[in-house]
Amino acid sequence: MIARSQNAISVRRKIEALGTSVSLPTARRALGLLEGDHPSNRRFGSDDVMDIREYTPSDEARLIDWKTSARFGRPMVVQRERMVSSHTWLLMDVGLPMTADCAQGEQAFEVAANAMCMFASLSLRRSDDVSLVFADAQRITRMPFHGGLAQFESAIDKALERQWQAQRNIEALLEYACRIKDRHALIVIATDEHALKDKHVSTLRKLAQSHPVVCINVATLNPLDPQYHGAIADGTSGRRVPAFLKSKDAKLDVTTHREYAAASWQRELSRYGAFMLRADSSESMFAQFVRMVSRTSMAGALRPSSVPSPVSLGGK
Numbered sequence: 001m002i003a004r005s006q007n008a009i010s011v012r013r014k015i016e017a018l019g020t021s022v023s024l025p026t027a028r029r030a031l032g033l034l035e036g037d038h039p040s041n042r043r044f045g046s047d048d049v050m051d052i053r054e055y056t057p058s059d060e061a062r063l064i065d066w067k068t069s070a071r072f073g074r075p076m077v078v079q080r081e082r083m084v085s086s087h088t089w090l091l092m093d094v095g096l097p098m099t100a101d102c103a104q105g106e107q108a109f110e111v112a113a114n115a116m117c118m119f120a121s122l123s124l125r126r127s128d129d130v131s132l133v134f135a136d137a138q139r140i141t142r143m144p145f146h147g148g149l150a151q152f153e154s155a156i157d158k159a160l161e162r163q164w165q166a167q168r169n170i171e172a173l174l175e176y177a178c179r180i181k182d183r184h185a186l187i188v189i190a191t192d193e194h195a196l197k198d199k200h201v202s203t204l205r206k207l208a209q210s211h212p213v214v215c216i217n218v219a220t221l222n223p224l225d226p227q228y229h230g231a232i233a234d235g236t237s238g239r240r241v242p243a244f245l246k247s248k249d250a251k252l253d254v255t256t257h258r259e260y261a262a263a264s265w266q267r268e269l270s271r272y273g274a275f276m277l278r279a280d281s282s283e284s285m286f287a288q289f290v291r292m293v294s295r296t297s298m299a300g301a302l303r304p305s306s307v308p309s310p311v312s313l314g315g316k
Helices: 006-021 024-035 066-072 108-125 149-159 170-178 198-210 248-271 282-294
Strands: 039-042 049-054 076-080 087-093 129-135 140-145 186-192 213-218 275-279
Touching (some): 006 108, 006 149, 006 282, 024 108, 066 076, 087 108, 087 170, 108 149, 108 213, 108 282, 129 170, 140 170, 170 186, 170 198, 198 213, 198 248, 248 275, 275 282
Parallel strands (some): 087 129, 087 186, 213 275
Antiparallel strands (some): 049 076, 129 140
16 A cells, blocks of 8 residues: 555545445536536436336346336336446656655655545446556556456555656646547546646646546645754755745745645636646545535536635645
8 A cells, every 4th residue: 555644544544435435326426516417328327218128027126117117008117328427537647756745744646646546436436437547757557447446546556656766747648638539538637736837728728628627736845844844855856955945934935836826727727617626635635525525516516616725735
């Protein structure tokens, strides 16, 4: 299991409990808030009629439609189409910057991995197909997945047991997403708050216009926060941040800049119907996710004002 911090381990247990306790209608509604319901070509739902046929002894009694049976004068089975997403794509940045520390002692990839498990728990509960995609500067790896949440957790944990030497390639990850042909597929992209730049706006706009999109934005440690008395080093160069640079004013400047950038991205994404969840810990990310799941009004959930605040950092 990759979740090394106690915070990440605790949240993983909560995700597992959520995946087993959430009702199927709730799971459908929660993801439907993001991608909208659409035909699945799967039978035995409660939506449009696909066909009507006579009941046979091999059918379950619960499949009999009594109103239709009364009209025909004999037991009839009505097969209806279920409205679900056909595929959920979980795309994760696994470049070296994702090993950066977060405020609660986790690393960014731990928070991102737990966020992926949150979406997988609902998707698998809804019987969607799930695919994992990992990208860094050296390669892009797709992992088609079959199984339950426990198997998903095992698969993502094993995949993230890596050397973490290659830099990120967010451009390749976004281009991969743009090549996904199924327009009904939900695409979840997980990276940290430093990955997306102005040059990526056009690609994300193109992606959001063709697919339902959620961006997972992991907020990392503020290196100029004076509360961190230990030596903080740059993850790439290994150079330490001088103590004299750490101050309350410097911390505020960095925090303000990051929150401004996050708010700008939130506004840009919401213009095209995309969503962003931003947090600095698995606990905070889970809280935002649960708020999303608990919404009962689709109209309210699709209003930009009801999207979790992009500058919320776990109450900090």
